[in-house]
Amino acid sequence: MNNSGDITKKLLFNMILIVCIVLSLTVAFKFSKNLSKETVISSLSYCEEMGDQFKLYYQDNNFYTKSFYTVNDSPYLGKLVDSIDIDYDYYLYYSNEIYGTYKYNVIATLYAYEPGNENDPIWSEDYTLVDEDLVSFDGKDYRIQNTVNIKYQDFLNRYKDYARESKISSNAKLIVRFEVNNEGTYNNLSRDALSHKAYDYITIPLTESMFKISKTNNIAKDCKEINNKVKSNSDNIFSIIVIALCGLLSLVLMIILYVSFRNEQTKTSLYQRTLKKIITTYDNILVSVQKLPDTKGLNIINVTSFDDLVDAQSEVRLPINYKEEKAKKTTKFILIRNDMAWVYTLKEGDLEDEKKA
Numbered sequence: 001m002n003n004s005g006d007i008t009k010k011l012l013f014n015m016i017l018i019v020c021i022v023l024s025l026t027v028a029f030k031f032s033k034n035l036s037k038e039t040v041i042s043s044l045s046y047c048e049e050m051g052d053q054f055k056l057y058y059q060d061n062n063f064y065t066k067s068f069y070t071v072n073d074s075p076y077l078g079k080l081v082d083s084i085d086i087d088y089d090y091y092l093y094y095s096n097e098i099y100g101t102y103k104y105n106v107i108a109t110l111y112a113y114e115p116g117n118e119n120d121p122i123w124s125e126d127y128t129l130v131d132e133d134l135v136s137f138d139g140k141d142y143r144i145q146n147t148v149n150i151k152y153q154d155f156l157n158r159y160k161d162y163a164r165e166s167k168i169s170s171n172a173k174l175i176v177r178f179e180v181n182n183e184g185t186y187n188n189l190s191r192d193a194l195s196h197k198a199y200d201y202i203t204i205p206l207t208e209s210m211f212k213i214s215k216t217n218n219i220a221k222d223c224k225e226i227n228n229k230v231k232s233n234s235d236n237i238f239s240i241i242v243i244a245l246c247g248l249l250s251l252v253l254m255i256i257l258y259v260s261f262r263n264e265q266t267k268t269s270l271y272q273r274t275l276k277k278i279i280t281t282y283d284n285i286l287v288s289v290q291k292l293p294d295t296k297g298l299n300i301i302n303v304t305s306f307d308d309l310v311d312a313q314s315e316v317r318l319p320i321n322y323k324e325e326k327a328k329k330t331t332k333f334i335l336i337r338n339d340m341a342w343v344y345t346l347k348e349g350d351l352e353d354e355k356k357a
Contacts, residue, residue: 010260017257021250028246031239042188044095047223050200051089052178054213057082059153075210084150084213086202088178093141100137100184100194106130106148107177110155110206112162112170122170123162129176150176156206172206193226271329271348278306278346285310287319292334298341309333309344 054071058064059082069076071084088106106129111121129148159172178200185191199218205211279286303309313320316337324331329348334341 014257014260017253017260021253021257024246024250024253028243028250031242031246042186043225043227044098044186044189044194045223045225046092046094046196048198048219049089049091050198050217050219051091052200052202052215053087053089055085055087057084071213075212078156078206078209078211081152083152084204086148086150086176088144088146088148088200090144090178090180090198090200091141092143092182092198094184094186095140096186097138097140098184098186098194100142100182101134102137102142102144102180102182103132103134104130104144104178104180105132106146107179108150108155109175109177110159110172111175112159112166112168112172115169115171118171118173122168123166125158144180148176150174150204152204152206159206171208174204174206176202176204178202189226196224270351271346274351275324275331275346282310282320285313285320286333287321289321289323292323292332293321293336293341295334295336295341295343298336298339300341300343303342303344306333306344306346309335309342312342 055068056071056076057068058077058080061080064077064080068085090104092102108127108129110125110127112123113119113121129150130146135142155174156172163170163172180198182194182196182198183191184194186194197218200215201217202213202215204213301312303312309320313335316335318335318337320333320335322331322333331346333344333346336342
């Protein structure tokens with residue numbers, strides 16, 4: 001038996017098993033991604049633009065004499081402000097034509113709050129500046145343009161009435177809310193998918209001697225895309241079958257690999273136990289050598305068991321030389337007298353064959 005060749009074959013066999021397991025699991029993992037893969041069956045994008053311009057009007061005075069002032073980041077003198085115009089310009093356009101509806105309104109809310117606690121009002125009151133209006137459209141876009149006049153002194157006087165009656169030290173601000181709710185239908189997109197709300201909030205301080213107008217909205221700079229995605233049942237079924245087969249194949253290959261490793265360990269263990277027993281039992285007649293004696297030209301008798309070699313040793317009364325080749329899991333024992341040589345070879349494979357027999 002070529003022990004070195006057997007070891008090479010076994011290593012190659014185990015390597016092939018490992019590669020097959022890895023490939024099988026890789027295929028299963030790849031197809032598992034298909035289970036969550038979705039196909040876009042309908043797509044629509046939309047973009048929004050919001051423009052609001054302000055015109056501030058002062059009461060008659062000797063200092064601010066222009067008919068109106070365009071509001072920017074500059075502060076304004078609160079006591080002299082008469083009213084403020086807000087010019088709204090909201091534009092919505094879709095990538096494709098849809099049938100849609102929208103409704104919008106403008107509401108002003110007067111807030112009173114304790115100094116330093118602006119986000120926790122102690123009193124508020126709503127005023128409808130533009131009644132809600134439902135509009136239908138069939139196309140790709142629409143625009144809302146409206147001018148709302150804020151009577152600054154009226155809101156300030158209303159707050160002064162509250163402050164006088166409540167006798168609470170407070171400040172006040174006015175928040176003007178432009179809100180539009182969009183809905184529509186398009187191909188396989190649901191009405192809920194197309195439903196979205198846009199808002200634009202403008203904050204006007206009322207009790208500051210000098211104030212600035214601030215605003216905030218949820219209008220995104222980038223267009224938004226709405227997709228209707230579905231999973232393909234046929235692809236899912238095929239993927240499940242492939243995953244199941246690959247999983248089963250991997251399991252079978254891992255069992256074979258485990259059995260192969262287990263058998264190798266068993267054979268190695270049997271060989272090591274047998275060698276250790278021989279060396280321990282017959283230590284007094286054994287000599288471990290770096291190089292075995294040359295048997296060329298001698299009459300060689302290959303005995304089939306170590307006991308036969310021991311019987312021969314008991315007659316010739318000479319030590320038995322031995323050397324182990326660990327890589328091949330083989331140990332050769334030689335007894336020489338004159339022109340005679342008795343040889344016994346302990347091999348891992350032979351022990352396994354004997355065990356099976």
